Amino acid sequence: MLTAAVAGAVAVLAFAPFGYWPLQIASLGVLFYQVLRASDIKKSALVGWAYGFGWCAAGTHWLYISMHRYGDMAAPLAVIAVALLALLMAIYVALAMGAASWLRQRWTLSIPVMALLVLPAMWTLFEWTRGWLFTGFPWLATGYAHNASPLAGFVPIVGSYGTGWLAALSAGALLLTMHRTRWPALAGVVALYAAGFALQGVAWTHAVGRPISVRLLQGNVPQQEKFDPGFVLGALNMYQKAITAAPADLIATPETAVTVLPHQLPPGYLDNLASYAQGTGSTILLGMPVLDEQQQFYNAALGITGQPAGVPYYQYRKHHLVPFGEFVPPGLHWFVAMMAIPLGDMGRGAEVQPPLAVRDQLVLPNICYEDLFGEEIAGQLASAHRAGRQSASVLLNISNLAWFGDSIAIPQHLQISQMRSLETGRPMLRATNTGATAVIDGKGVVLSQLAPVTQGALAASVQGMGGMTPYILYGNKLMLALTVLALAAAVLLGRAGQRRGAGQ
Known part of the structure; x- marks a missing residue:
């Protein structure tokens, strides 16, 4: 043994x-x-x-x-x-x-x-x-x-x-x-x-549409400060400046870059981002929690495209939740009580959700742990194909691995994303808090990435891919x-x- x-x-x-x-x-x-x-x-x-x-x-x-x-x-x-x-x-x-x-x-x-x-x-x-x-x-x-x-x-x-x-x-x-x-x-x-x-x-796949310009933000917000009310405003200002520093077809922030609900944001915060998106032709994907009509929390990504007043923002709600991180299995609340971590029972998004349109491309988000489940991502692409709709041409993972420091969890998660690209023949973009923020092509090759545990923005041009691999089908x-x-x-x-x- x-x-x-x-x-x-x-x-x-x-x-x-x-x-x-x-x-x-x-x-x-x-x-x-x-x-x-x-x-x-x-x-x-x-x-x-x-x-x-x-x-x-x-x-x-x-x-x-x-x-x-x-x-x-x-x-x-x-x-x-x-x-x-x-x-x-x-x-x-x-x-x-x-x-x-x-x-x-x-x-x-x-x-x-x-x-x-x-x-x-x-x-x-x-x-x-x-x-x-x-x-x-x-x-x-x-x-x-x-x-x-x-x-x-x-x-x-x-x-x-x-x-x-x-x-x-x-x-x-x-x-x-x-x-x-x-x-x-x-x-x-x-x-x-x-x-x-x-x-x-x-x-197995082929280029579709014109490439899009992307900016993937890596905030490097220390985990011990991320949910501390005393640091929330500083993080909000930092991300607002990073988003509006330069336009791009797609600007993506990490998972829970914003840690408060939309109604708890400073007045005009989302409106200012929407005005910037409209004025520059940018699409912003903002990682933040949301609340539905039944007062259920979701780990989500909000798509801001400069739409007219009254038109709701695009939302992707995380479907595959992390045990103990986003929901507590029955009978195990005693274990969670031993840790000083802001945990709760979140709602699950739908199994199949629409992608976000970014110029000629359709971007399908997934949040952190979700890209471990290749068949679920492939199932979303196959569902659109079988319904006669255009399937997503770009995958996007937003994550926060600051929970695990500068450990091997970061490159391990990057490797998982590379596998999703190989399975689907689609590029995978990664916007993370501490790493690995990267651009992966449809062959699973990392084209560029930021150094882990640093603050910055990764700019790149990304070509979307269409077609079906056998694994998608x-x-x-x-x-x-x-x-x-x-x-x-x-x-x-x-x-x-x-x-x-x-x-x-």
Whole structure:
């Protein structure tokens, strides 16, 4: 179990900011090897549990910063909370490896069948389950490590989870280099990566309309000051000056750049921004909370285009909320009470919301944690396509990661946004409080970004993209079909082997 935990922790080096993606395949190879050597289902599950703990604890240790530094939770309790989360998330790996071991015993499966069909499929299915069960926590999903590997060519087809399955398949195949099937396994890995490299040259989407000019603001407001009433006015003035410093087709602020409700703003604040937008032809996307007619709060983005008086501003309301950050799961208010963080139960925006028109482009916002859920973003694009409407041509993420300091959470989140660009073939813009504020093209390449934990504005010209990738049209269905087929093939091979054994 110690070896498994270390292997899981080492796998974090495959992700941003390190990027040593081959380590992830080697790490999974160690896990699969240990499961194949385990003598029973319980030992396989324990090995998986240890691996998952090392993976999650090393990869999300920055949660300690938000709970201790900004939430005033006692350091020992914050450490325990991070460890408990890692232990809970590790259950998915334990179940995956335990289920794989059960199938092996039930059908007397061979090592090649386990390495190529069962273990990669079980790993992927339970990783996908982690991404949606109890609202999901898909951080550090396997596929994210491969945004810059040859497997990136498969992302527009099978998405991040399908790419994770291919990585696990690679690990199983390389494991067979210690088996008598080493040469076919090596040939398969070479063919897989060659195909991925070739697929990177396929243009799934195409340019639409004229490029737009953008200015993405990074306020670098310290988290300890952000919600302090004594600092709110200063932040409002800072963002007003940053917005009106220069015109652009789209000017975007970070998530909750404005921390008060519209009716709590200084008189004329939004009107002055609207006048500037109208006078310069700019569109402003302002991150701020809003309140509906039922007095329900929403984490939202307000689109100000200089519309005539009486015409409501564009609104995007966050749909996928963060547990404990934006809603409190039933029965767990006692945990929130241990932290001095302004939390509450917010409302959920609609699953499908209209994009914001910016000249020739349609910009689809998402807020912070939402861009971890690729199928939801792809679903919005597919919904417009199926309804005969033009789908969004540019994606925009507004975030505030100041909760996690200058930690690896910032480059990890940037890598997640790169995966969304690869899946959809759309550029992704990022306007954040402390980083990473960046422009990503439709191939997942970061074209420009601001240095983290600095104040500034990133100016760029962005070309919108149209068309449908297979992932937009089918989401995770292709990945699910492939993994289920792999398991079905394993069972059929197992049955055939049992019949041959009985015949002898």
